[in-house]
Structure formats: structure tokens, C-alpha cells
Amino acid sequence: MDHMTSLTILDIGGNRFPQLPPYLFQVPNLGQLLAYDCHIQEISPAINQLKQLYKLILVKNPIKSFPTALAELPQLKTLEVSKQYFPGNKGQQLVDLLEGVSVRFY
Numbered sequence: 588m589d590h591m592t593s594l595t596i597l598d599i600g601g602n603r604f605p606q607l608p609p610y611l612f613q614v615p616n617l618g619q620l621l622a623y624d625c626h627i628q629e630i631s632p633a634i635n636q637l638k639q640l641y642k643l644i645l646v647k648n649p650i651k652s653f654p655t656a657l658a659e660l661p662q663l664k665t666l667e668v669s670k671q672y673f674p675g676n677k678g679q680q681l682v683d684l685l686e687g688v689s690v691r692f693y
Contacts, residue, residue, distance in 0.1 A: 592616055595639075600624055612636040618662070623647050632656040641665065646693050648672070658684050667691045 591614045598621040599608075606629045607622060616639050624647035634640075635656035642665045649672055657663070666685060670678065670692035682690045 630654055635659040653681055663688050665689045669693055
């Protein structure tokens with residue numbers, strides 16, 4: 588993945604992935620990941636390897652749970668997800684986990 592060091596924005600929206608492809612966690616300077624409408628159900632704890640990630644778009648994905656590893660992303664400022672997948676207090680749990688991050692529900 589040495590050839591992907593200059594990649595800072597990646598749009599994989601509209602593809603079908605049950606989870607984010609593992610190779611994404613090896614892109615060292617990835618700042619924005621747009622993974623909307625990908626049918627993602629699970630986020631790997633390995634996401635914490637994306638130390639430069641500041642914007643994560645996961646709208647229209649039936650994600651069952653979020654790993655605490657998201658809280659280990661030092662640059663993360665914005666997370667966008669679909670509100671229909673957050674019944675009860677599940678949305679508030681995500682907001683609490685990511686203190687200081689703007690969590691937007693669409």
C-alpha cells in the first residue's frame with residue numbers, strides 16, 4: 588500500500604460490502620472516507636489505524652454496532668450515519684462514545 592500514501596479522500600459509496608475492506612486500514616493519510624449506501628453491517632476495530640481520518644460518512648448502512656475503536660481516531664471530527672438504524676438510546680450511546688465528534692443522523 589506504499590503507493591497509496593497520497594490518497595486523502597476515498598469515495599466507495601454505492602458498493603456492496605458487509606464490512607469495510609481491510610485494505611482501507613492500510614491507507615495512512617486517508618482523511619475522508621465516504622462509504623454511503625454500501626450495505627455495511629459491521630465496522631472492524633482495525634479502523635483505529637486510520638489516524639488521519641477526520642470525516643467518516645456511513646449513511647444508508649445497516650450497521651449493527653460501532654466499535655469503541657472509533658473513539659481512538661484522534662482527528663475524527665464528523666461522523667454521519669442513518670437515524671433509522673439507531674432505535675431507542677443507541678444513537679445517544681454513539682454520541683457519548685465519540686465525545687467531541689459531530690455525530691450527524693440523517
